[in-house]
């Protein structure tokens with residue numbers, strides 16, 4: 001990789017299946033040490049994009065560079081720098097967690113300590129349990145462990161916490177934050193918007209194969225999408241108003257009521273609210289008949 005070139009560079013990427021573009025001319029960079037979230041509804045083209053970057057799928061058009069290499073021509077030394085957690089778990093084998101991780105660690109030039117990784121994904125008490133005997137969420141943790149065992153420079157996480165219980169998800173966020181502190185560059189796809197808001201520095205939103213927004217995680221949807229909502233009750237009727245000056249509105253309501261305002265609430269749209277608004281407004285875009 002030449003100095004200054006981002007670890008991931010995508011320009012005009014397209015992928016068509018039987019004439020329909022599942023990925024339709026998207027462009028983005030992921031900078032060194034950054035966590036980038038690719039968001040979008042089912043069938044939007046996220047996994048197709050991520051699998052092209054991993055070298056698992058060929059593209060139909062456009063330019064892609066991952067760690068300075070075209071993934072269609074990436075060799076073993078290139079692959080050893082990637083950590084990959086695929087969307088569906090492949091791990092159901094008859095070996096133990098410890099055996100599986102020790103085996104995979106052997107493929108990498110500078111692997112992490114197996115015991116530390118098992119601890120980090122919260123499987124210390126299951127280290128000697130056969131993978132086939134683990135629950136779905138525990139197997140997913142094995143997938144994550146396999147993705148990070150090789151100390152990757154670039155980590156692909158395709159819906160990594162599907163099936164995790166809330167505590168496991170929070171533990172996982174702690175793990176990812178530690179990897180970020182170590183300087184890993186991460187591409188994450190997730191349907192959990194709180195996960196994206198917690199982990200990602202920047203995000204791109206794909207709908208129908210097209211990138212409909214990209215930017216800092218706090219700027220997705222633009223300033224207009226962030227206008228706070230004020231809700232209150234008067235004479236048993238709920239009122240609401242969007243305003244960029246919620247305190248002024250609350251003060252006016254207080255003056256009008258001559259005291260406390262019933263059920264007064266001021267809320268700011270969450271990333272999920274903003275995302276749903278964005279996806280809704282692009283719902284008929286592109287080829288995606290499965291873009292709901």
Ligand SMILES: Nc1ncnc2c1ncn2[C@@H]1O[C@H](COP(=O)(O)OP(=O)(O)OP(=O)(O)O)[C@@H](O)[C@H]1O
Pocket residue numbers: 017022040041042043044045046047048049087288290
């Ligand atoms: N091998 C394939 N052959 C034909 N069409 C495919 C193939 N793989 C994916 N597609 C289609 O490409 C589109 C994008 O699929 P993709 O798996 O990339 O979506 P996604 O954003 O990852 O969705 P999800 O959130 O459900 O994982 C979908 O319409 C899907 O049906």
